[in-house]
């Protein structure tokens with residue numbers, strides 16, 4: 001039989017232990033599924049969304065309340081985007097806590113970091129497209145961070161917002177980045193990441209002689225599990241989208257100032273909390289970039305698990321990396337919680 005496209009997606013058989021839900025948490029597969037949901041719902045939203053400051057929030061209202069199933073499409077897009085960030089972080093943690101980043105998968109780990117950055121940037125740019133009171137922090141404090149960068153700051157700010165303060169040019173720029181620039185780059189990275197998994201010999205497992213079991217499952221069984229996970233995820237996403245609408249506030253009018261109650265999007269709350277410590281350049285640019293660099297360097301800077309330990313959780317060989325990522329994750333979580341506590 002000539003192999004079809006589907007045959008190229010998975011090898012004929014894969015080790016049973018590493019195909020278990022409790023090993024992968026299905027996080028990588030769910031991230032792929034959420035990307036597909038985002039692509040379809042995003043394309044549908046484009047038929048109604050108008051990227052101008054006076055029409056943006058109104059066009060979203062039209063989509064949500066007047067277009068048949070428009071609200072559902074918007075909610076699906078919103079929730080899929082939030083879950084993509086969560087699921088991608090879970091996948092990253094799974095990769096570090098199983099030591100799966102070790103050579104030859106170091107490069108694919110970096111591609112994964114790129115995907116996480118794009119998931120966050122897409123979430124951020126999409127959030128600004130609402131152009132309502134809720135996005136004021138992103139529009140004022142978020143973009144002002146660019147200005148704080150020595151030497152290149154002002155030029156970078158002008159490039160980002162398209163002028164000396166946020167306005168129509170900012171919205172059209174964020175729109176172009178969201179639906180075209182970032183989407184194209186992220187799509188390319190995603191295909192590359194998936195291709196590299198096959199190229200690196202499938203997901204990390206010990207060499208055959210060092211495996212506890214030689215049991216394998218077929219690609220048909222794997223696809224059956226993937227379809228089951230996607231169906232379950234679809235039901236959960238549909239139920240959530242039917243009952244929990246995506247946020248939408250009053251359309252924004254004056255964009256130059258920051259109100260006292262303005263809040264960062266949830267995935268940047270930890271940065272908003274850090275900014276309370278002082279210098280915007282240090283706490284809003286240097287520290288987040290240092291965190292990103294530190295996480296990217298894990299496969300290069302830390303010891304890796306020995307071969308026999310691959311393909312299982314918490315191998316002894318990379319304990320240090322596990323401790324560091326856990327500490328970093330907890331610090332970010334704590335800062336996020338602190339940002340949510342109302343000021344006295």
Ligand code: HEM
Pocket residue numbers: 024026027028029031032035088089091092095100101105108109110111112113115116119190193197202203204
């Ligand atoms: C949109 C984001 C991402 C998607 C769609 C994605 C997708 C996938 C899929 C489907 C797998 C197969 C195994 C599994 O499901 O666990 C995988 C494996 C892998 N991913 Fe990702 N991934 C993403 C982000 C990341 C991130 C943020 C990292 C780490 C920084 C990463 C690093 C890896 C590595 C090293 C493997 C091989 C794991 C192993 O051999 O066990 N990926 N990815």
